[in-house]
Amino acid sequence: MSDNHVVDIFLNPKSVAVIGASKNPMKGGYRIINNLIVNNYKGKIFPVNPNSDGEVFNLKFKKSILEIEEEVDLAIFYVANRIIPEILRDCINKRVKAALIETSGFEEVGEKGLKLRDEILKITDSFSKIRIVGPNCMGLTKIDGDSDSEERGGFFSGFGVFNKYRRGNIAIITQSGMLNGGYLMNLMRNYPDLGIRYSCSIGNKMDLSEIEFLEYFLDDPTVNVIALYLESFKDPRKFIELCKKTKKIPNKTIILLKGGITPLGQKASLSHTGSLAESNQLINAIIKQSGIIQAENLHDLFQYTRTFSMIYKSGKKLPTYGKVSMMAGSGGAGTISADLTMKYGLTFPIMGEKTYQVLKDLYPEWMPPNRFALLDLWPTFEKAMMNNISQKDVMTKIWKAVLDDPKIEGVFNMMFVSKRFSNRYDVEEMTQYKTDKIIFMWMVGDIHGVQRMTKLFNKNNIPTFPSLEEMIKNFSILVQESKSKSKK
């Protein structure tokens, strides 16, 4: 993270002018100021609106940016598209360093918008006089402290309202405002341990693009996972170069969801961010050469991101070979998980002799354990019941034996959350046992119980999944990343 990098002025401005600031709480120009203040932005704020008098949040309105006496690092635009060129001219005269244009109505609306873009190119002398993020975006967010802590806040320059958030190791770069707005807020509310460091909506990428933000986050040691939603590649060669550089950084991973990979998607993308169609061959070549992880949909993008975030936070090593153990309370789940394990290129290895001996004692004679690491725990529960032994102790013994087995890199666990089965799990032991192995939980059962357990495991950086296939797929993604990193 370099102070000299162009992105720095957008994420750490010492002063901002909000062009289109408003006193009306229903308007975006109000919410931007509100976001800055409520979230403890430390710099100076200047509301600008020729039609407003008086104050907003005790800040006096300026009629124009030229009325401001102090230096302005960043101008945030939330005004009609047609008046932007004129105000940009003022900004240049005032020597404002950077402009964040949230207004839409440019490349994505066709001819009129393209004309506007050309005008801006001319005024800014191809962005040599002022740098631009946007237009058509939902702002940039930097989180320094959790919303419920004393250090709450950071720099929130979007018009979406953020209430609850946690600082973490994830950086988002997105061409969909939703991912720096409603969708993201809800992810954070639904997964209280999902920590975000940056979330940057880059819109149509008229000037700055994914390239500059990637550069910046690669250099920032507080970022471990970079989630990208792109509708176009601004500079494929540079993009590949940066992704390759990431492979050499042990605790950094990039995950990409590419929108517009089909003709229909490209048609949609044109009217969304004005992105022109890229051939499938080009897209596939970029993804292959860059060696990054591709998500196929929004759900996967965020689930992969969350998984990597937790694994990096836990300090555990990525699994190299994909050797896993599955512990299930059902034979059917065992069979299906075996099929899926193979489908995703993972294996259940033959367990070590020491592990097998521990298991042999706990399984009934009529149903001995497998030699390979697929464990149907049901028979051990039956034996425990018959002999009046605590099922919890049995489960914990198996848990530790499998995690201690040097042949196993990670453990899948099917956890059946219900009142009747709660006596089977020693959650304290399961979350606290010292191990460098990856632990994944498939949560089945009563909604509220699952939510409670999910929080408990997530707090300990143990990822939980609502379905068997998602759990296995996410593990395979860890292995993919580990292999890609070891290649160079």
Next chain:
Amino acid sequence: MSDNHVVDIFLNPKSVAVIGASKNPMKGGYRIINNLIVNNYKGKIFPVNPNSDGEVFNLKFKKSILEIEEEVDLAIFYVANRIIPEILRDCINKRVKAALIETSGFEEVGEKGLKLRDEILKITDSFSKIRIVGPNCMGLTKIDGDSDSEERGGFFSGFGVFNKYRRGNIAIITQSGMLNGGYLMNLMRNYPDLGIRYSCSIGNKMDLSEIEFLEYFLDDPTVNVIALYLESFKDPRKFIELCKKTKKIPNKTIILLKGGITPLGQKASLSHTGSLAESNQLINAIIKQSGIIQAENLHDLFQYTRTFSMIYKSGKKLPTYGKVSMMAGSGGAGTISADLTMKYGLTFPIMGEKTYQVLKDLYPEWMPPNRFALLDLWPTFEKAMMNNISQKDVMTKIWKAVLDDPKIEGVFNMMFVSKRFSNRYDVEEMTQYKTDKIIFMWMVGDIHGVQRMTKLFNKNNIPTFPSLEEMIKNFSILVQESKSKSKK
């Protein structure tokens, strides 16, 4: 549903003996009796256990089945595997018609179990003297009335405890007890409108198999969707024949999850239900020739089942061409949904002129609607806000115009559930508007709000999905089924 069919005696017995009945509530032999009584089984119940005196639920224990004077239709076995042959002999002497063996420890445990099986084959003269379901299963369930209604119950012969359930149009045939146990119970608890008619755990299929149950459900007009989890095919030719027959029944669909489709899965399956490996070619040929829908995992199996269940209940026609409209509040979601729509073989058609004219009035001039049926609603909300028009009215007008468009077979809707956006949706209008088009909802937002809305839509037979891709995939499955049915 024929009274003469062999399955009838298993699902509608006039009297049952519970072999291994117990007074101890921790034991399966107690829970089976409990399930029968609590769920209003109308026939006679005889608890049998040589080691128990007195009564359970006011029913007197018998030492042996031979002590029972009345006729016994069905004997339910929950005793150690080794004593089963002897008791089966008694059952045959007593002319018991059918045996449901829930005990495990047969084909799946290797040599000892195979010996037991051979003994049973001999005693029963290859099942000519008594018919058998199981062994190694979790019982059969028939639901006649919702758990919270006066007609509550039916016939519950498993040892898993069922509390809350709803009668519906789904029949489950499974080689995993979990799917007639904990997993199913939780599905029903988490989706209160998921109605089940039958759930049959068929275990190792020593005698009866999926074939007899399929025959029975094909003839039963109360069943619309049959969900199968199989680890082996008992009679591939007959299976294909029955599936083909289903294609001619307009409101009946079979969905299959096949366990053991990889070598690793087959290894697991052998120790689960004693199923021998089937070659991939055979499995693929069966699925292709049968023309049924294949699910790749448990989650899909139940989601597809739920989707068909709702569509059949709603009385709507299956979509034939896959012509859909997407309504989203985000351009990014629009682009991604366009990609996924193409991936799953669906299309956004060009809308009718009438629809376009309605939309044109509601979209701002700077951002006119697409001609094709992908609608980013955001600009209409902005225009409504600027003109102080109710967003709800705008949304409802669009909703109706699109649903009325003869070129569109179904509508995808991204619903953002949060306090801030709740004023955008007229849920009453959305659920009650008379239409024969398929409506699918992608629910995004606050967990509790989503749960509330999910219930509301599901009650009106409108399926809801937690992710964009699941929504689109499920629609494509409807089209697949419709095409497969029209082939004959």
